[in-house]
Amino acid sequence: MNTGVTPPRSGAPGARSRIGVRLLLVTVMAGLVFSVLSTVVRGALAYMDERDALVDELAQVEDIIQPALAKAIWELDRASVKVHLDSAARLPALGQIVVTIVMADAEPEVHARRRPGWSPDASLPVLRRSLVYSPYADSREVVGELTVFANGGELKRRLYRELRIIFATQLIQSLLLAGFVMWMFNRSVTRHVRDVAAHLDALSPETLSRKLVLRDKMNQNDELDQLAGGVNELQHRLGGHLAQQAQYEGELSRHRDNLAELVGERTRELEAANLKLDQLSRSDALTGVSNRRHFDECKEVEYRRAQRTHQPLSLVICDIDYFKHFNDTYGHMAGDDCLRRVAGALAECCRRAGDVVARVGGEEFVILLPGQDMAEAQQCAERLRAAVQALGIAHTASEVAPSVTISVGVAGLDLPKMESVDAFYHCADQALYRAKAGGRNRVVCWEGEA
Structure with missing residues (x-):
């Protein structure tokens, strides 16, 4: 030393x-x-x-x-x-x-x-x-x-x-x-x-x-x-130096322990804050389901995975029927509560690992179903429609039912015809359009129409 x-x-x-x-x-x-x-x-x-x-x-x-x-x-x-x-x-x-x-x-x-x-x-x-x-x-x-x-x-x-x-x-x-x-x-x-x-x-x-x-x-x-005399003087100086060094090492050890504890505390706080920020950045503030940003990330990942593995992938788009009339009739607070209850019903029906339920617009929701073909997705969509209707949320301004209902469009991934994830989304959106045009409160599957 x-x-x-x-x-x-x-x-x-x-x-x-x-x-x-x-x-x-x-x-x-x-x-x-x-x-x-x-x-x-x-x-x-x-x-x-x-x-x-x-x-x-x-x-x-x-x-x-x-x-x-x-x-x-x-x-x-x-x-x-x-x-x-x-x-x-x-x-x-x-x-x-x-x-x-x-x-x-x-x-x-x-x-x-x-x-x-x-x-x-x-x-x-x-x-x-x-x-x-x-x-x-x-x-x-x-x-x-x-x-x-x-x-x-x-x-x-x-x-x-x-x-x-x-x-x-x-x-x-x-x-x-x-x-x-x-x-x-x-x-x-x-x-x-x-x-x-x-x-x-x-x-x-x-x-x-x-x-x-x-x-x-x-x-x-x-x-x-x-x-x-030189040996004795050297011993005296060395003894003083060793005592001072022991004191410094003790102080350094205490400071190091305090610093480690402080760093650990700050790290835990930062991790909790980052987790909360991550959750907020991926979740819809009103309904608690995933937001548009998280859905866009997931659809890109699942689309590329389906391309590599040739596994089925389906997309469901839901829209609350006559939601504008609902807001005009019952007010925006009731409209927000309606969105939360509908989102909860959708999330309750899609609880498989990998399923993504997201709110992408005012009253529009999407569900990404990895590993399900269009037939399975259609059955899931019917359960979603029934679950929303079973909520029994009064909607006197609706033209199709006395309670809140949803129209659902379903598309299964067909790679030769859907060369991009946007094309895939467009097909499901077209099916939703047909469901609305056909009278609402129904499920329509994309059948390869232009």
Whole structure:
């Protein structure tokens, strides 16, 4: 998880590098002392023994500086590379040191330090070693090559000097110095670094408040103290950040729940409103049956389905007889009530799935009957006519009956003769016209007349 906390810096770059410099100097001096001791021990031996000792010393130097050089090259720290080369070049036993840095996408980069006045000596071997760095466990990356040339003049000078040095005194002093340096390094650095590593390994969100304390330090306010202070400051900031993040997450969760509830409520209201609007857009406001718009959509769909499947389809058109006279006699409120009762009777007779009863005009109703041929539609039309007449709505102004009646025209779909849905409707309308012309209160079927 990205905490957003930047670890504190532990002081200036120069201050951070002092422990590394001390470690490098102590290690180099220990190697130099070891080489000098080896040369003293072999002072009485022949030139070949001294030559072998010099080669061993250079190998020790390579072992010492190789990890630091490999790390500096891996981290692209050219300044550290130059520092290590300058330090190594000051060793008397070394005539020339060359570091070749391997670049993946460029020519090899060569860094060399050569002792003034030094010249190659074919009798002395040249030491070469690959610089290998392990960025993580079980990995080895070759970052370059280290080449070391021995200094023949130093070999000669050592031979003469070793004869004048008191072997026993030098050996005892050097051993005591090396032991003291190693003891000091372990006491002042290694133990505290292990404490820091153990403290960081035990960190968790629950232990962020526990401060890092270095035990029994010999010196105060050095790089290790800066490191401990930086770790403690980082823990403090990280703890505050995590607490603030937990607070924000709680608030965000509450807002999210409230928003989800509000969105759900608004969605339900919108769905109900849309459903109501859809019903209003498809229903006749007065009678409650389908309106002209819904009927037009359904007739197009059913006409195309009948074309594809060759299933029967019938259309019934009804018109209330002498409805204008009814309105003039009883008033428009009674006329509206009459329309509602007639629509209810029609809808009650046509309750199959797919049947559509619609009001398409003032007193005109249509019924779409999918799956019924004209004979079946005629029977349905007769039931519709009888149902309306059975309502017994008084109509003294009617010329055919004392109660409200309807005239009905029926047409069955005949695709060769009805090339469009409008032609289909026209045929049913023609049948209705014939029913009115024939005396009203009757059912007339379309028989293919023009």
